[in-house]
Structure formats: C-alpha cells, structure tokens
Amino acid sequence: MVCSQGRTTLIQMNSRIIQTISCLLLLAGLLFQTRQLFAPRKDLTGMSKSNPIAGIAGKKTETDVRDYNESGQKQDSVSQKNGEPLTIDSIPRLSIIQGTHGKENSAKLNNNLESTANSISTSSSEKSAIETPKSSPDDSIFSITNKKSICFTEGISSFPVTFNPLLARDVNSRKAISLIFASMVRYDPELHICGDLAESWVIDRDTGTLTFNIRKNAFWHNGNPVTAEDVKETFEAAWRLRKNGKMPDGLDMIRQVTVIDEKTISVLYKSPWARMLDVWTLPIVSSGEARAMFPDQISSSLTADSIKGISDIPMGSGPFIPSRTDGANYFSLIANHRYHLGDPAIDTYTLKVINISKSPEKAEEIDLIELPAGFDPSGKWASEADLFIREFQSNDCEWIWFNLSRKPFSERNFRTALAIAVDRQSLLKDLGTRALLANGPFLPLSWASNPDIMLPEYDPQEAREKIQSILNNGLHIPSFTILTDDSNPWRQRAASSLARAWTECGLTTKVVILPWNKLVERIVAKDFSVVLVGFELGMDPDQASIWHSSPNIGLYNISSFKSDDTDRLIEQGRCSLSTDSRRSIYHSMHEILARELPCIFLFSPYRRYAISDRSRNLILGKLGHRVNFHLWKPEN
CATH class of the missing domain: 3.90.76.10 (Dipeptide-binding Protein; Domain 1)
Structure with missing residues (x-):
C-alpha cells in the first residue's frame, strides 16, 4: 500500500508540473500574438495601424486603403528627409488626360493619383501622430475594422474642362474646384x-x-x-x-x-x-x-x-483630396481630415458624368444632381431611385447671345428684329419649370434691376418688316447657325423654335448641338454667330466681367459688346460704396443694355436638384449653391 500510494502521489505531481508548463507555454504564445497584434506596422500608404488617426490628412481605414490600391501592390511615395516638411515641388503632378483613352493611359493616370495620395498620407502621418493622442488598443483594432465608409456621388453633365482654379469657366470645372480648393x-x-x-x-x-x-x-x-x-x-x-x-x-x-x-x-x-x-x-x-x-x-x-492643355490638378487646401479618375467619366476624391473648417463626414466624394436627360435610369447611381432646365422630374425614375426634388431661386439666367464682331449682328436694328421675332412667353411655357421672365441683364428680383424698363415685345410681323427693310438697304444677311449644348433638352427645343421663328422672317438658319466642352471652346474662340447658353451671375450685381470692353476686365463678354457709356457706369458702380448710388448707376446701365440688345434676355429659371433620400439633410444655400461640404452627412 505504501508503495502504491507513493507511485500515485508521484504521478499526480508530474501531472501538475506538466499542466503548469502547458499553461506557461500557452500564456507565452498569447503574449507573443498580442504583441504582434498591437505592434505598429506600415500599410500600403505608410499609415501606422496602431494609430488610425495617422494617415491621409489625419485619418484612414483599411477599406480606404483597398479602394486606393486596388492592385494590392505597394505604391511609390514621396518620403520626408530627416523630418523636413514635404515640399510642394516634390509632390507628383496630377495630369488629367482629356477625353476617352485606353487602359494604359488610364492606368498611368490612376497610378499618378494613387502615388500622390500615398505621398500626402506619408507627409501628414508624423505630424498627426504628434498632435493627436494615441488611441487605445481597442480603438486601434476594432474601430478600423468596423468603421463603415461614407461615399457620396454627385452627377455632372460633362467632365470638367480644367482643374486649374484660375482658368475654370464652366460650371462642372468649378464644382470640382470647390471640393479641392x-x-x-x-x-x-x-x-x-x-x-x-x-x-x-x-x-x-x-x-x-x-x-x-x-x-x-x-x-x-x-x-x-x-x-x-x-x-x-x-x-x-x-x-x-x-x-x-x-x-x-x-x-x-x-x-x-x-x-x-x-x-x-x-x-x-x-x-x-x-x-x-x-x-x-x-x-x-x-x-x-x-x-x-x-x-x-x-x-x-x-x-x-x-487652356485645355493646362490640366494638372494643383494641390489644394479644401475639404477633399483628388484620388482617382479616368479623365472622362468620373473623378473621385477622399476626405481631407485636416480641413480647417472641420473633418468632413463624407469619406469619398465622386463626380460622375451622367446625361440625366438621355439616361434618367442612371439616377439610382447618384446622391445629388442639378437638373437641366426643361427636364421633366415627374417621371417614375425619381421614385424608383429614391430621389426627391428640391427647388431654389437662383442666380442663373438663360440668354441668347449675338456675336457683335460679325455682320450683320453688329447692327442694332438687325438684333432688334431678331429679338421681337422670339416669343419668350412660349419658350418659358416650354421650359417645364418655374422661372422669372427677364427684363434686362440683372436678376429680376435684384435691387439693381430697373423695374421701369420693358424689353421689346413679341411682334413677328414687325420683325419681318424690319428684316425686309434691312435687305432693301443693301445689307447682306448670310445664313447662320444657332449653337447650344447637348446636355440640356430645353435649350435644344428652344434653339429649334428660334430657327423656325427666324426662318419665317425670311432668314436661313440651322441648329448645331455640341458637347459642352466643345461649345465652351467655340465661345472662347468667338467662333459663333448666335449661341443659346445658361449663365450664372455673381452674388454682387457688378457685371464688369460680362459687359466691359477691356479684355482684362470683360472676361465673359461673350457678345464682344463695346460701349463707352457702359464702361463708365461699370467703373462708377464698382467704386461706389453706397447702395443707393449703385442702384441709380445700374438702372442707367440697364437702360442702355435693354436698348442695345447685345443678347436676348430670356428668364431666370429656378434651380432644381434631385437628391437621394439618404441625403435629405444636405446643406444647400439660399440660391441652391453648394456650401459647407464638411457638414454634409448623408445617412449610410
């Protein structure tokens, strides 16, 4: 029995020793795994995973990394030397290739964008890590894997002409620029x-x-x-x-x-x-x-x-950073988490080219799109895409511009004949949306508009008589074209109506529909006779850029209008600090332009947006202008 008890005790002791050793080995393994789990490591963008705040402009997620590096390969980045700040010249230039291009060019372009995003990440990570308290292990692991990225897509009618903020003239270029700068x-x-x-x-x-x-x-x-x-x-x-x-x-x-x-x-x-x-x-x-x-x-x-050739994307300080594009159909940006007005809630903002007039079914792909004048929003496409319509008064206008550098459009009598041959009320009815009929160059509700001025009324008989009189006096009237863009169905219908009205007056004219970018090129080059196009007026009634004869001031003087009296009034209105004085000045200017008719002032349409149901709380301004991007917070 004694011997038997000794063996039993020894066996029990050995068993306990083995259990203890096993526990120690297991504990050691767990400690090693924990160390590996929480140890800082660099991902493809140089971001420290133990500090999710350090990354592109201060914040990044694993989902973001995969989005910006779809190939899964490490991208080249620009590194800092001895802690020195990254210089502007060391950031790769971001070149956009205009128009449709092959996979090779598209790949090169996106590699360039990705490389720059990676460079931005590397340059900001050290500073962010110093300024931001280090996250706890729980934050560093679980917040990264569980965070759901918020993506937002805005539809635009055409790809931006340029990303150069000092040269942008078209609305889609300005939309992109407002996100970057x-x-x-x-x-x-x-x-x-x-x-x-x-x-x-x-x-x-x-x-x-x-x-x-x-x-x-x-x-x-x-x-x-x-x-x-x-x-x-x-x-x-x-x-x-x-x-x-x-x-x-x-x-x-x-x-x-x-x-x-x-x-x-x-x-x-x-x-x-x-x-x-x-x-x-x-x-x-x-x-x-x-x-x-x-x-x-x-x-x-x-x-x-x-202008089109200068297509580099300069570095900005705005709410979003350029990320990816194919140079023709979409342009994506990522949130700038260092933005001075606040961290944007949207992680990825994409501008996507959609011709809503031709393909309304694509509305389900977007969160926001400005609807063109004349587009009928009452179809079932809106409800099927979970979109609703919001309407705003606007500073937009629809005008028919004449090129006064060409004969016979340089003759005021001829312009007047063309103006009274146009039934503005009929065009307004066909517009399909609310609008305010214009009585001159200023917005109808502006304090600068002269309420006593009336534009020539529609009178097709008098128009025919005026044109016949001009022909009898020996002035040659050649055939001419009416240009407009292909993204706005109302303008296309209105251009056809203009052609019919002027043909009935004995003129020979035709309509040419162009892509927006091509139309802008023709306007800038003054290669047109008549163009129907929308125009966005400034918040202030100063219209020096539209009517002043100096090329350094009249940047948007599409009609090549020249008037010493108008130049003088413009300069007086700019220098006056009294609203009453400016009102009097602009009323006089209004009278001159209503008499000279460098263009036919049609109306100011209301601005309409189709907005996704999850984006109902977007902050849009009084005139429908896009403001406070960092406060936009669509529901995911």
Whole structure:
C-alpha cells in the first residue's frame, strides 16, 4: 500500500508540473500574438495601424486603403528627409488626360493619383501622430475594422474642362474646384460673406486697404501650412493672365498685395470699392504651384486653345483630396481630415458624368444632381431611385447671345428684329419649370434691376418688316447657325423654335448641338454667330466681367459688346460704396443694355436638384449653391 500510494502521489505531481508548463507555454504564445497584434506596422500608404488617426490628412481605414490600391501592390511615395516638411515641388503632378483613352493611359493616370495620395498620407502621418493622442488598443483594432465608409456621388453633365482654379469657366470645372480648393472668404447659406482660409479681416475704407489674418489651422493637402506668401503668389499668378485676357474677375482693382508676416497679408486697392471682400472668393493655390502653373513664358503664350492643355490638378487646401479618375467619366476624391473648417463626414466624394436627360435610369447611381432646365422630374425614375426634388431661386439666367464682331449682328436694328421675332412667353411655357421672365441683364428680383424698363415685345410681323427693310438697304444677311449644348433638352427645343421663328422672317438658319466642352471652346474662340447658353451671375450685381470692353476686365463678354457709356457706369458702380448710388448707376446701365440688345434676355429659371433620400439633410444655400461640404452627412 505504501508503495502504491507513493507511485500515485508521484504521478499526480508530474501531472501538475506538466499542466503548469502547458499553461506557461500557452500564456507565452498569447503574449507573443498580442504583441504582434498591437505592434505598429506600415500599410500600403505608410499609415501606422496602431494609430488610425495617422494617415491621409489625419485619418484612414483599411477599406480606404483597398479602394486606393486596388492592385494590392505597394505604391511609390514621396518620403520626408530627416523630418523636413514635404515640399510642394516634390509632390507628383496630377495630369488629367482629356477625353476617352485606353487602359494604359488610364492606368498611368490612376497610378499618378494613387502615388500622390500615398505621398500626402506619408507627409501628414508624423505630424498627426504628434498632435493627436494615441488611441487605445481597442480603438486601434476594432474601430478600423468596423468603421463603415461614407461615399457620396454627385452627377455632372460633362467632365470638367480644367482643374486649374484660375482658368475654370464652366460650371462642372468649378464644382470640382470647390471640393479641392479653399478661398480667403466664401458665401454662407444666407449669402453673407464669411471666413474660409481667413479667420478675420479689417477694412480701411479711407485708404482702400484690406488686411487678412489667415487661420493657424489651415494646411495644404500635404500638411504644409497655408501662408500669406501663398495668397500673394496666387494673386500674382492670376495677374500674369492679364496678358491674355484670362485674369479672374475683379483683380484689376488691386494695386498691391503685401505680406506682413506668415499669417497676415495686406491688399491695397486702387480705390475703395463694393467688392473688396467678394473678389477673394478666388481659390487660393500654393506658392510653388502658382509659379509652376503660370511663369511668364507660359502666360505670355497662353491661348484659348491651350487652356485645355493646362490640366494638372494643383494641390489644394479644401475639404477633399483628388484620388482617382479616368479623365472622362468620373473623378473621385477622399476626405481631407485636416480641413480647417472641420473633418468632413463624407469619406469619398465622386463626380460622375451622367446625361440625366438621355439616361434618367442612371439616377439610382447618384446622391445629388442639378437638373437641366426643361427636364421633366415627374417621371417614375425619381421614385424608383429614391430621389426627391428640391427647388431654389437662383442666380442663373438663360440668354441668347449675338456675336457683335460679325455682320450683320453688329447692327442694332438687325438684333432688334431678331429679338421681337422670339416669343419668350412660349419658350418659358416650354421650359417645364418655374422661372422669372427677364427684363434686362440683372436678376429680376435684384435691387439693381430697373423695374421701369420693358424689353421689346413679341411682334413677328414687325420683325419681318424690319428684316425686309434691312435687305432693301443693301445689307447682306448670310445664313447662320444657332449653337447650344447637348446636355440640356430645353435649350435644344428652344434653339429649334428660334430657327423656325427666324426662318419665317425670311432668314436661313440651322441648329448645331455640341458637347459642352466643345461649345465652351467655340465661345472662347468667338467662333459663333448666335449661341443659346445658361449663365450664372455673381452674388454682387457688378457685371464688369460680362459687359466691359477691356479684355482684362470683360472676361465673359461673350457678345464682344463695346460701349463707352457702359464702361463708365461699370467703373462708377464698382467704386461706389453706397447702395443707393449703385442702384441709380445700374438702372442707367440697364437702360442702355435693354436698348442695345447685345443678347436676348430670356428668364431666370429656378434651380432644381434631385437628391437621394439618404441625403435629405444636405446643406444647400439660399440660391441652391453648394456650401459647407464638411457638414454634409448623408445617412449610410
């Protein structure tokens, strides 16, 4: 029994030792796995997985990484040397190839975009890790894998003509630019001017001086701070465009821009004027980009034909960072989590080309699209795509422009005959949406509009008599074309109506429908006789850019209108700080333009958007303008 008990005790002791050793080995294995799990490691973009805040402009998810690196291969990135800030020149240039292109070019383009996004991620990760408290292990693991990315898609009628903020003229280019870039000031939803990059400002109306203080938390997409030098270089780059008549509106009134310190800049105007702040809604580009885009040798040779060639995407400081594109059908951006006005709720913002008039069934692919005038939103496509329609008063207008540099359109009698042959009420009825009939160049509800002015009334008989009289006096009237764009069904119908009305007056005319980009090229080159096109007026009634005869001021003078009296009134209206005085000036200007008829003023349509049901809470301004992107928060 004794021996038997000893063996039993020994066996029990050995068993306990084995169990203890097994437990220790298991514990060691668990510790090793835990260490591996929580150890910082670099993913494809150089982001530290143990700190999800460090990444592209401050935040990133595994889902994002797969989206931006679909091949699963490591992308080249621009690294910092010895902690030095990433320079603007070291960021790869982002080139957009216009039009349809093959898989090879598309792949190269997207590699370029991905490489830049990766570079931005690398440059911002160190700074973000220092400024942001390190996440707990729970945050670093589970928040990454469980976060659901918020994607948003906006439909646009055509691919942007350019991403150069100083050259953009068309609405789709400006939409893309508003996502990438920030300005010194901006308009809020109620049309009040508020700060963007500018935290505050002081205006000295006696000396015509404006002083801006730039936000300390304003950064470029690569993490470098926005400085007063950037603002100055943007102005100087834009000023160099005066040689070609491409200078952005209003900058001609600036005498000097002076850097006070890194975050303070002073602007001296030629005289005090009403738009001292409004002009600084101009997108700001970094100093290096400004010099690269418009050195003297480029700006001096810039022509209308070469605008399309300058298609690089400069680095911005706005709410979104360029990510992917095929250069023809879509353009995707990712959230800039360092954005100075707040972290955007939308992770991926895509602009997608959709011709809603021809393919309304594609509405289910988008969250937001501005509907063209004349498009019927009552079809079942909207309900099937879970879309609803919102309507706003707008600063848009529909005008028929004449090219006054061509005969016989240079003759006022001929323009008047064409105007009274057009039944504006009939065109308005066919528009299919609410609109305000125009009585001149200013918006119908604007304080600048002269209520006592009446445009010539529809009278086809008098139109025929006037045209016959012109022919009898020996003026040759050649056949001519009416140009309009293919994205707006109402304009196409209206152009056909114009052709019929003028044909009934004894004229020979035809309609030519062009893609928007091609139409813009023809307008810029003054290669047209008559063009029907929409126009977006500025928030301020100053219309120097539309009617002034100087090419450096009249950037959008489509009709090539020239009038010394109008030039004088424009300059007086710009320099007056009294609303009453400006009202009187613009009423006189209104009278001249209603008499001269450089174009037929049709109406101001209401702006309509189709919006997805999950995006009902989007913040759109009083005129339907797109504001406060960082506050847009669609439901997922």
